[in-house]
Amino acid sequence: MKLILATSLLSLLTPVQSLNNGLGLSPQMGWASWNDCASQVTSSRIKNATLALINTGLAAKGYEYVNIDEGWLKGRSSNGDITVIDEKFPEGMKALGDFIHDHRLKYGLYTSRGTVQCSTAQYNATGSQDYEVQDANWLVSQGMDYLKEDSCGGGPNNPTDAFTDYATMRDALNATGRSVFFSLCGWYTWYAPSGDSLGNSWRISGDGTNWGALTQSINANVELGKYARPGAWNDPDLLVGTGIGSNRGEDKCFDGDTEIPQSSDWYMTNDEQSRAQFTMWCIMSSPLIISANLNQVSEYALETWGNEEAIAVNQHFRTYPEGTSVEDEIYQGIRIFGDDMEYDKSTDKGSGVNVWAKPLEEGKWALVFLNNEDEVGDVTCDSECFEQLYDLDAGVKYTVRDLWEHEDEEEELVADEEGKFEYTAEGLARTGGVKMILLTPVD
Structure with a gap:
């Protein structure tokens, strides 16, 4: 009941204008500096990340944005223009953007909708409130292709104030004449009903710093799929690894225990949880923005x-005939079995199992089986689970392709004598074991 009332209220607050940039027709892909260097980011680190995207082959697979989070902006000049921390970015932001563009990638920058940025123990700086037009023009003059606007320093977190602030920046970006992907970082599910009028994606939960926080993001996303569509996506936060090379490891940017204490609980307990996150982000049509040191992560992470x-x-969807109601168009995967999950990083114990599904072209379906229990186990999609795959035909056989093993399974999926389907993913690892399959109808 609370969700229904909140949705009704938010529909009255939706701005009448919209972001009209033609971007984000599929979820954005790229890299961001936050979980790598937090506010201690430097120009050299960004250049290394740019080259790493290329050298690892990730750029060729669609990871096109190089996004700089907070830590580069110093303050304002006497005329109100943004100034840059010269010691960290000696060539300036325009030259850095040129470097990224010269490598055929796209350039992302950061601000906050309030009077200040979110800040760390090592850094704080001004936000864009009351400077939206001036900041939008300055950022675009640096070559910006992507703007992440955080929500710190903006006063009370409520729809009225937040939507007003984000709409102001949206209009400022529209007025520049440059198509800029606009990523809202507002942390609440109540952005979703109005998100498409404000930006190309919107954060739906707090920082996804470890598997515990990310399971809550998954839980929150269950009810939000109806708001996702080309150009507009629910964002459950960045793809994070195990932290090697960031606030830990030989190539760290800072000491995570003393310099930026808020980073102490960042990252996954193991590689399997990182793969579980990626798998869920793919089925949920979520932005795929990696935030880790690509020169230090494991081969397993790069393969993931x-x-x-x-x-x-993640990138493909079923097309729907003209006239199909918005309610019947599914662009984000849906949970077809299971309840909300929990995970306590301090004890490394979790609970809950999920099965998610996403319709694709030519009658195909992608399914994800996730085990978050505290022991190895099987996860089954029974007949009631399969009934939610609305066009599965009991008279048709389906090949089953394991998308992590990259091979078709020997047995096809076939309905039983009563026309019902069932499938079990066996032996999934504890607290993040995952299997992803693709069902394809056999001619």
Whole structure:
């Protein structure tokens, strides 16, 4: 009941204008500096990340944005223009953007809708409130292709104030004449009903710093699929790894225990949870923005983020005939079995199992089986679960392709004598074990 009332209220607050930039027809893909260097980001780190996207092959697979989070902006000049921290970015932001563009990638920058940015123990700076037009023009003059606007310093977090602030920046970006992907970082599910009128994506939960926080993001996203569509996506936050090379490891940007204490609980307990996150982000049509040191992560992590079959599930959708109601168009995967999950990083114990599904072209369906229990186990999609795949035909056989093993299973999926389907993913690892399959009808 609370969700229904909130949705009704938010529909009255939706701005009448919209962001009309033609971008984000599929979820954005790229890299962001936050979980790598937090506010200690530097120009050299950004250049290294740009080259790493290319050298690892990730850029060729669609990871096109190089996004700089907070940590580069110093303040304002006497005329109100943004100034840059010269010691960290000696060549300036325009030259850095040129470097990224010269490598055929796209350039992202950061601000906050309030009077200040979110800040760390090592950094704080001004936000864009009351400077939206001036900031939009300055950022575009640097070559910006992508803007993440955080929600710190903006006063009370309520729809009225937040939507007004974001609409002001939206209009400022529209007025520049440059198509800029606009990523709202507002942290609440109540952005979703109005998100498409404000930006190309909107954060739906708090920072996804570890598997516990990310399971809550998954839980929150269950009810929000109806708001996702080309050009407009629910954002459950960045793709994070195990933290090697960031606030830990030989190539760290800062000491995570002393310099930026808020980073102490960042990152996954193990690689399997990182793969579980990526798999869920693919089925949920979520933005795929990696935030880690690509020169230090494991081969397993690179294989995870580079899985082209999984990426295809994220980037592709079923097309719907003209006249199909919005309610019947599914662009984000839906949970077809299971309840909300929990995970406590301090004890490394979780609970809950999920099955999610997403319709694709030619009658295909992608399914994800996720085990978040505290022991290895099987996860089954029974007949009631399969009934939610609205066009599965009991008279048709389906090949079953394992998208992590990259091979078709020997047995096809076939309905029983009563016309019902059932499938079990066996032996999934504890607290983040996952399997992703593609069902394809056999001619």
